[in-house]
Amino acid sequence: MADALSASAPATTTTTTTDSGERWRAIARTAFPFIVVGGAWDIVAHLGLFPPRLFPTLEDVAATFVHLTVTGILPHHVLDTLVRLILGFALAGLAGVGLGIAMARSRLVEDLALPLVSIGAPIPGIAYAPLFLLWFGLGSVSAVLLVAFVSAFPIVFNTWTGVKAVKEIWVRSAQAMGADQRRLFVKVILPGALPYILTGLRLGLAQAWRILVGVEMLAAVPWGLGWLIFGAREFLATDVMLAGIVVIALLGLALEKLVFARLERFTVVRWGMMT
Amino acid sequence: MTPERIRRIGRGALSLAVVAALYEAVARSGLFPAVLLPTLPVVARTLFATCADGTMPMHALYTLERVLIGGALAVAAGLPLGILMGRYRAVEGFCLPLASALMPIPSLAWVPVFILWFGLGNTVAILIVFYAALFPMLLNTWSGVRAVNPLWLRAASAMGADETALFWKVMIPAASPFIITGLRQAFLRAWIAVVGAEMLAASDWGLGWVIFDAKEFLNADVMLAALAVIGAIGFAFERLAFGALERATVLRWGMVRSAKG
Numbered sequence: 407m408a409d410a411l412s413a414s415a416p417a418t419t420t421t422t423t424t425d426s427g428e429r430w431r432a433i434a435r436t437a438f439p440f441i442v443v444g445g446a447w448d449i450v451a452h453l454g455l456f457p458p459r460l461f462p463t464l465e466d467v468a469a470t471f472v473h474l475t476v477t478g479i480l481p482h483h484v485l486d487t488l489v490r491l492i493l494g495f496a497l498a499g500l501a502g503v504g505l506g507i508a509m510a511r512s513r514l515v516e517d518l519a520l521p522l523v524s525i526g527a528p529i530p531g532i533a534y535a536p537l538f539l540l541w542f543g544l545g546s547v548s549a550v551l552l553v554a555f556v557s558a559f560p561i562v563f564n565t566w567t568g569v570k571a572v573k574e575i576w577v578r579s580a581q582a583m584g585a586d587q588r589r590l591f592v593k594v595i596l597p598g599a600l601p602y603i604l605t606g607l608r609l610g611l612a613q614a615w616r617i618l619v620g621v622e623m624l625a626a627v628p629w630g631l632g633w634l635i636f637g638a639r640e641f642l643a644t645d646v647m648l649a650g651i652v653v654i655a656l657l658g659l660a661l662e663k664l665v666f667a668r669l670e671r672f673t674v675v676r677w678g679m680m681t
Numbered sequence: 682m683t684p685e686r687i688r689r690i691g692r693g694a695l696s697l698a699v700v701a702a703l704y705e706a707v708a709r710s711g712l713f714p715a716v717l718l719p720t721l722p723v724v725a726r727t728l729f730a731t732c733a734d735g736t737m738p739m740h741a742l743y744t745l746e747r748v749l750i751g752g753a754l755a756v757a758a759g760l761p762l763g764i765l766m767g768r769y770r771a772v773e774g775f776c777l778p779l780a781s782a783l784m785p786i787p788s789l790a791w792v793p794v795f796i797l798w799f800g801l802g803n804t805v806a807i808l809i810v811f812y813a814a815l816f817p818m819l820l821n822t823w824s825g826v827r828a829v830n831p832l833w834l835r836a837a838s839a840m841g842a843d844e845t846a847l848f849w850k851v852m853i854p855a856a857s858p859f860i861i862t863g864l865r866q867a868f869l870r871a872w873i874a875v876v877g878a879e880m881l882a883a884s885d886w887g888l889g890w891v892i893f894d895a896k897e898f899l900n901a902d903v904m905l906a907a908l909a910v911i912g913a914i915g916f917a918f919e920r921l922a923f924g925a926l927e928r929a930t931v932l933r934w935g936m937v938r939s940a941k942g
Contacts, residue, residue, distance in 0.1 A: 647797075
C-alpha cells in the first residue's frame with residue numbers, strides 16, 4: 407500500500423519537472439477522473455432518484471464544508487482528532503521502537519516478548535475497543551490508549567526486523583575500528599535499522615489513523631472527526647458526513663505525503679540507505 | 682528439532698505462563714471488580730459454554746460469511762481492474778488518482794453513510810469489507826503486473842506465444858507473488874473492517890456484535906472469549922489458508938524462495 411503511493415508519486419513528479427506546459431497537463435490528467443466521477447455524482451443527485459437528504463449534491467456538501475469551517479466547528483473536531491492521534495502515536499512510537507530494539511539486541515527479551523506480540527497482532531484493533539471502554543471508561547483516555555496499543559504492533563515488528571537486518575560486516579568493522587557499545591549503537595545500528603523503523607512508523611501511523619476514526623465513533627467523545635460523522639447519522643445529515651470524510655481523506659494523504667516522505671528524504675535517502 | 686528451537690519454544694511457553702499467572706493474580710487480588718477482570722478459568726468456561734450451545738460458532742459463521750462475500754466481491758473487482766491498470770496506461774491514468782484519494786479514508790468512516798443508504802444489517806458489513814479489501818487487492822495486482830520482467834514477455838513472444846498464452850502462462854504466474862500478497866493484506870483489512878462494521882451497524886449476529894453487546898451487560902468474560910475466537914480465526918486464515926495457497930502456487934513455481942522459518 408505504501409509502495410503504491412510512493413510509486414505513483416515519482417510517476418507524476420518526474421513528468422512535471424520539464425516545463426510548465428507539461429506540468430499543467432499532468433495536473434489536468436490527475437484532475438480528470440475526479441471531474442468525471444464528481445460530475446456523475448452531481449447528475450444523479452440532481453435527477454432526484456434518491457432523497458436529497460441521503461444523496462446531497464456536491465454544492466450542498468461544499469456549502470456545508472464552508473459553513474462548518476467558518477463557524478469553527480470543523481477545525482475543533484480536526485484539532486481534537488489530531489491531538490489524540492499524536493498522543494497515541496507518540497506513545498506507540500516510544501514503546502514500540504524501545505521494545506523492538508530490546509527484542510533484537512537481547513535474546514532473552516526476544517524469546518519472552520515475541521510470543522506475546524505474535525498472539526496480540528492478528529486480533530483486529532477495533533475488537534479491543536469495548537474492552538478498553540470498560541476498563542478505562544468512555545472518552546479520550548480509552549481512545550488514546552487503544553490507538554497506542556494497536557499502532558505499536560507494526561512498529562515493534564519492523565524495528566525488530568530492522569535491527570536484526572543490520573549487516574554483520576558493518577558491526578564488525580565498526581568494532582574493529584574501536585567503536586564502543588554506545589557509539590556502535592548510535593552510529594551503526596540505529597542508522598542501519600532506520601529504513602525499517604521508518605516503515606514501521608509509517609504503517610503504525612496508517613493503522614492509528616484507521617483505528618482512531620473507528621474508536622471515536624464508539625467512545626462517545628464530544629469532539630472528533632469520527633464522532634462528527636457518526637453523530638450526523640442521527641440527523642440524516644449526509645452532507646456533514648461527506649464533508650467529514652473529505653477532511654479525513656485530506657488529512658490521511660497529508661500525513662503520508664508531507665510528514666513521512668519529507669522525513670525519509672532528510673534521513674535515509676540523504677544517508678544513501680534508500681533511493 | 683534443534684536445541685535452538687526447543688529453547689525458543691520453552692521460553693515462549695514460559696513467558697505465556699508468566700503473563701497468564703500475573704493476570705490471574707491481579708484478577709484474583711480483587712483490586713478490580715471481578716466483572717471487569719474475570720479470571721482465566723471463568724473466561725475458559727464462558728468460551729466452552731458458548732461454543733457448546735452453538736452460539737459462538739453461529740456468530741463466527743455470520744462473520745465469516747460477510748468476510749467471504751465482501752472479499753470475493755473485492756477480488757472480483759480488484760483483480761481484473763488491477764490487471765487492466767497494469768496493462769493499459771489510460772485505465773491506470775484514470776483509476777490511480779481515484780484509488781490514491783480513496784485509500785487513506787478508513788473503511789469505518791463509511792459506516793454511518795452506508796447505514797443511512799442501506800439500513801442496518803448485512804449489506805453495510807459486506808460493503809465495508811468490500812471497500813477495505815478492494816485497495817490492497819487492486820494496488821498489489823497493479824504493481825505485480827507492472828513488475829513482470831519484460832525479458833520473459835519478449836522471450837515468450839519470440840517463442841511464438843500468442844496473447845492468451847502470454848497472459849496465462851507468463852503474466853499471471855509472474856504477477857502471482859504480488860497477487861497473493863494482495864489477497865493476504867485484503868483478508869487482514871477485511872477482518873479488521875468486519876469487526877468494526879458489526880459493532881457500529883448492529884445486526885444481532887457476528888463476533889464484533891458479541892463484543893459490543895457484551896459491553897452493555899459488563900460481560901468482560903464474553904468479550905475476552907470472543908476476542909480469542911477472532912484472534913484464532915485470523916491466525917488460522919493467515920497461517921493455514923494463505924500458507925497453503927503460497928505453497929501450492931508461487932513456491933511450487935519457484936517465484937519466491939521459502940525463506941520463512
